[in-house]
Amino acid sequence: MHIMEGFLPLRHCIGWSVASAPFVAYGLRTINKGIKENPEQRMLLGVATAFTFVLSALKMFSVTGSCSHPTGTGLGAVLFGPAAMAPIGAVVLLFQAILLAHGGLTTLGANIFSMAIVGPFAAFGIYRLAQALKLPFGVCIFLAASMGDLLTYVTTSLQLALAFPDPVGGFAASFAKFAGIFAVTQIPLAISEGFLTVIVFNALARLNPQELKDLNVVTAKEVQA
Amino acid sequence: MLIEHSAYTNRWRRVSPAAKGLFSLCGLVAAYAAATPAAACGSAAVLCVVTVLGAGIPPLRYLRVAAPALFFLAVSALSLAVSLKIGPSMADVSLHLARTGFQRVAQVCGRSLGGLAALLFLAMTTSLIDIIGLLRRLKTPEVLLDMMTLCYRTLFVFSEAVHDTLTAQSARLGYATMRHSMHSLGGLVATITVQVWQRSQALHVAALARNNDGPLRFLEQVYPHSTRDICLAVSGGAALVALVRVIS
Amino acid sequence: MKQQTTDPILEVQAVRFRYPDGSVGLDGCSLAIQRGSRTALLGANGAGKSTLFLHLNGILRPMSGAVLFEGLPVDYGRQGLHHLRSRVGLVFQNPDRQLFSARVREDISFGPLNLGLDAGTVRNRVEEALLAVGMTACADKPVHNLSFGQKKRVCIAGVLAMQAELAQILDRLHAEGMTVIIATHDMDYAYQWADVLAIMDTGICAASWDAAQLPAYLDQLEGFGVGVPRVAEMHKALAACGLFGPDLPAVRSHSELLDAIAKMAAVGSRP
Numbered sequence: 001m002h003i004m005e006g007f008l009p010l011r012h013c014i015g016w017s018v019a020s021a022p023f024v025a026y027g028l029r030t031i032n033k034g035i036k037e038n039p040e041q042r043m044l045l046g047v048a049t050a051f052t053f054v055l056s057a058l059k060m061f062s063v064t065g066s067c068s069h070p071t072g073t074g075l076g077a078v079l080f081g082p083a084a085m086a087p088i089g090a091v092v093l094l095f096q097a098i099l100l101a102h103g104g105l106t107t108l109g110a111n112i113f114s115m116a117i118v119g120p121f122a123a124f125g126i127y128r129l130a131q132a133l134k135l136p137f138g139v140c141i142f143l144a145a146s147m148g149d150l151l152t153y154v155t156t157s158l159q160l161a162l163a164f165p166d167p168v169g170g171f172a173a174s175f176a177k178f179a180g181i182f183a184v185t186q187i188p189l190a191i192s193e194g195f196l197t198v199i200v201f202n203a204l205a206r207l208n209p210q211e212l213k214d215l216n217v218v219t220a221k222e223v224q225a
Numbered sequence: 226m227l228i229e230h231s232a233y234t235n236r237w238r239r240v241s242p243a244a245k246g247l248f249s250l251c252g253l254v255a256a257y258a259a260a261t262p263a264a265a266c267g268s269a270a271v272l273c274v275v276t277v278l279g280a281g282i283p284p285l286r287y288l289r290v291a292a293p294a295l296f297f298l299a300v301s302a303l304s305l306a307v308s309l310k311i312g313p314s315m316a317d318v319s320l321h322l323a324r325t326g327f328q329r330v331a332q333v334c335g336r337s338l339g340g341l342a343a344l345l346f347l348a349m350t351t352s353l354i355d356i357i358g359l360l361r362r363l364k365t366p367e368v369l370l371d372m373m374t375l376c377y378r379t380l381f382v383f384s385e386a387v388h389d390t391l392t393a394q395s396a397r398l399g400y401a402t403m404r405h406s407m408h409s410l411g412g413l414v415a416t417i418t419v420q421v422w423q424r425s426q427a428l429h430v431a432a433l434a435r436n437n438d439g440p441l442r443f444l445e446q447v448y449p450h451s452t453r454d455i456c457l458a459v460s461g462g463a464a465l466v467a468l469v470r471v472i473s
Numbered sequence: 474m475k476q477q478t479t480d481p482i483l484e485v486q487a488v489r490f491r492y493p494d495g496s497v498g499l500d501g502c503s504l505a506i507q508r509g510s511r512t513a514l515l516g517a518n519g520a521g522k523s524t525l526f527l528h529l530n531g532i533l534r535p536m537s538g539a540v541l542f543e544g545l546p547v548d549y550g551r552q553g554l555h556h557l558r559s560r561v562g563l564v565f566q567n568p569d570r571q572l573f574s575a576r577v578r579e580d581i582s583f584g585p586l587n588l589g590l591d592a593g594t595v596r597n598r599v600e601e602a603l604l605a606v607g608m609t610a611c612a613d614k615p616v617h618n619l620s621f622g623q624k625k626r627v628c629i630a631g632v633l634a635m636q637a638e639l640a641q642i643l644d645r646l647h648a649e650g651m652t653v654i655i656a657t658h659d660m661d662y663a664y665q666w667a668d669v670l671a672i673m674d675t676g677i678c679a680a681s682w683d684a685a686q687l688p689a690y691l692d693q694l695e696g697f698g699v700g701v702p703r704v705a706e707m708h709k710a711l712a713a714c715g716l717f718g719p720d721l722p723a724v725r726s727h728s729e730l731l732d733a734i735a736k737m738a739a740v741g742s743r744p
Contacts, residue, residue: 004297006256006340007333031368040429042368042441046375047425051417053376054383058410079418091372095380098348098356099228101294106253106340164333166308167326173308181304192407199411200418207419233615352615354576374574381617382569427570433532434563435584435631436555443574444582444595 002096002111003156005104012163017109020086023117027086034084045088048080053092057100070193071152073119074127074145075200082124089116114155123148138198146194153186154179227290228345232352236281242355243362244454245347251462252343255469256336264473265335271465272342280350291345298337305330353377358446367440374441379424383417390416481505481541482652483529483561485678488538490524498524500676501538506654506669513663514656515699516673522656525673529654530563559588562632566656568624577603577612577619577627584635595634602630664702665726672697688723704730 008016034041055072076085090112096102103111127144135143161175169176232238237245252272259265277284306326347356357373390413394400399409432441448454483506490498499521506512506529514522527533528540531547531554540547542557565571574580578599585595603609606626616624657663663670664684671681674697682690688705695701708724711717716737724730 004294004301004337004341005344006253006337007298007301010257028366028368035368039438040426042371043375043425043428043432044422045368046372047379047421047428049372049376050379050383051421053380054387054417055414057384058387058414075414075418079421087369087372091369091376094373095353095376097344098353099226101228101290101341101345101348104340104344106257164305164329168308177307178304195407196411196414199407200414203412203415204418207415233618354574354579354615378573378575378616381575424570427565427567428573430527430532431563431565431571432573432583434530434558434565435635436558436587437583438551438587441573442583442586443576443579444586444592444599446576446578 002093002103002115003107003159005097005106007104008107008110008159008163010106012159013106013109015109016107016113016159020090020109020112020117023086024090024112027083027088030081030083031087045080045084048076048084049088049091052076052088053095056092056096070189070196071115071119071149073115073152074123074141074148074193075197077120077124077148078127078141078144082120085120086112086116089120092116110159114152114159118155119148119152122151137201141198141201142194145197146190149190149193150186153182153190157182227286228348229352231280231282231286231290231349232355235350237279237350238352239448240350241448241451241454242351242359243451244458245351246356246359247455248458248462249343249347251459251465252346253340254462255466256339256343258466259335259339259469260473262331262335264469265332265339267472268465268469269335269338269342271468272339272346275461276342276346276349280346282349287345287349290349291341294341298334298341301337302330302334305333355446361445371441374443375428382424383420386417386420387413480508482508482543483654484541484544485525485528485535486539486541488525488528488535488540490528490533490536497676498533499528499535502673502676502678503538504671504678504681506652509652510669511667512652512654512669512671513667514654514671514673515658515660515663515697516656517698520673521676522673524676525678526563526654526656530561531557532563555588559635562635564625564628564632568621568628571628571631572616572624575615575617577608577614577616580616580627581631581634584631588635598634599630602634605633606630658699660700660702661704664705672699684725685723708733 031041031045052072055075056069058070073085073089076088080088090108093103093108093111093116094105097104097108123144126147127140130140130143157175157178160178161171164174165171166173166177252268255268256265259268273287276282277287308326354374354377357370357377360373361370394409394413398405400406485499485502485504488499488502492498502521502525504525514525516522524533528535531540531549534549542561547553547557572580573583581599581602582595585598590598600609603612606629608623608626608630611619611623616627619627655663655667664687667684669681670684670687672679672694679697680690680693687694687702688708691701691705691709702725704724704727708717708730711734717733724733
């Protein structure tokens with residue numbers, strides 16, 4: 001749900017950047033604290049950023065019929081925590097703008113807000129809530145991934161509606177319009193991303209339960225010298 | 226990755242990234258400073274010509290890189306032009322073209338084209354590693370720089386792993402049906418996920434072996450004629466902004 | 474096992490190490506690496522080759538036993554590790570797990586900068602190291618556009634750039650020689666290249682032989698499951714046919730064997 005370069009009016013660009021900045025700063029502080037306790041987190045976050053970038057470039061082509069990409073916000077938020085996802089997402093969005101001309105520099109703040117802040121925090125909140133309600137693990141993951149996706153696109157629609165209110169119907173009509181247009185592609189995408197994330201976690205459980213139990217621990221055995 | 230390829234092969238690859246960054250920034254300023262769509266399109270055209278003729282990017286490649294963004298812009302413009310009318314009852318919803326909004330749509334399109342051309346100028350002439358170096362000089366937080374450096378290096382490692390696994394899976398009919406696709410893709414993502422921890426642990430050990438005990442330190446790249454290039458870029462950029470103000 | 478009496482640069486004495494997950498890395502491993510020697514470390518996966526390497530560079534710390542560098546126990550304080558790692562370089566098997574930066578020169582500069590050297594010195598060392606591994610021409614390419622072998626050379630350059638003494642002697646490598654240890658599964662290559670073959674087995678150094686004396690230990694070698702040099706096997710078979718005398722010096726490579734056969738044939742055809 002990238003808003004392209006130059007699409008938003010200047011005031012909105014600045015406004016969304018200002019809104020995103022504290023989250024990214026908070027994420028960086030959390031990361032710095034983590035690195036102090038556990039120096040290998042420095043590498044983990046860099047590699048996790050590359051992982052998120054590559055994940056977002058994966059095509060779920062045969063699933064939805066069209067060329068659609070998973071956002072990875074749900075998976076990332078559960079694996080790395082929502083706070084870390086703000087800086088991770090910021091770097092990924094910057095890279096997408098520069099390497100793929102996808103999104104833009106002026107719209108970076110707005111895109112960070114929807115995809116690296118609202119998406120991951122919503123996904124993580126829903127994941128925790130579902131866990132507290134003692135729902136099965138698969139359901140928790142499904143809800144987190146698909147709702148994270150949906151709320152990301154709702155946020156983008158909101159951003160566009162705020163920037164371009166309808167001349168007649170105002171903000172509400174504009175929001176309904178953008179949300180309606182995106183719904184066509186985003187609702188099936190959110191559902192498939194939810195299923196995909198569940199499958200990923202199932203496969204992870206089969207591959208290496210240790211990593212799911214304690215996400216920061218990796219056995220030194222795996223080091224290949 | 227066509228942009229990536231251009232960044233390492235264009236004529237201006239050794240030009241100081243500060244100069245190219247400033248010129249690109251001027252391009253963005255021009256896109257926003259343009260009061261009429263025509264002026265913004267003019268700025269886009271100038272940037273496009275500078276990129277293609279100056280940096281020596283093949284025009285066809287430039288178009289191929291810009292095409293997805295242009296398509297996206299067309300769809301967005303259409304959605305801006307259309308207006309949703311909600312009648313007295315909820316069932317009474319209709320779409321119509323908002324005539325009054327036409328000027329606004331043209332304005333946004335012009336600005337987006339100008340912005341896109343400025344972004345493409347930077348992206349196609351400057352490698353990401355140079356941009357990270359530039360951000361380092363601009364005092365970006367160290368952790369963020371480390372994340373970028375590692376991400377830029379590792380994303381190619383992961384892309385290769387993804388590509389190989391996809392090929393291996395497809396060769397064994399992993400994507401023959403939708404059900405299979407989902408499972409294959411899930412398995413692929415899970416494998417890569419585990420690699421996140423394995424690879425970061427390995428990099429950590431490699432960093433220790435080379436005496437690292439904190440932020441990653443690298444030698445700064447030296448660019449010849451840096452001052453001259455920056456002066457040229459700033460005057461060129463200022464001229465572009467002035468031109469846009471004059472024609473609008 | 475041959476008794477080492479000369480001057481070891483690195484030595485591990487009865488080192489034990491267990492990973493946090495409980496698996497055994499080293500189980501009382503002892504081995505001495507002679508200064509200027511070429512040692513090949515052979516062993517199955519999980520035999521402890523990597524674990525031993527990580528001990529030699531001070532990344533892992535023995536739970537019992539000792540690691541000696543130039544005759545002195547390694548000091549695991551900041552200064553001590555700094556010293557050890559500036560002298561003992563480590564090149565990993567897979568370059569993709571070792572290179573941090575996509576720019577060749579940046580990655581090579583990483584180690585020397587960590588040593589606290591100034592930018593000018595580092596710049597010189599980077600260029601020297603690039604020259605030494607023959608990568609100067611490729612230095613402007615991003616790492617992801619390099620071949621596997623080229624990436625590997627960048628890794629080696631990264632280690633070379635940390636050690637001035639090493640970089641200076643590199644062109645005279647054969648004359649003066651630096652100490653090199655490799656871990657490998659390739660027995661044929663190890664036999665041809667190394668002075669010393671050390672066999673790792675379930676966390677201990679099970680044997681350490683002079684390569685020249687290996688033929689005498691072929692039966693023992695077979696028991697370790699690391700394979701037997703094919704050249705040595707063939708040499709033995711030919712000796713069994715009576716083509717060679719049993720006391721002939723060891724033949725280490727395919728071409729040496731061919732030469733020996735040709736020589737024998739010449740002797741045999743003489744009236």
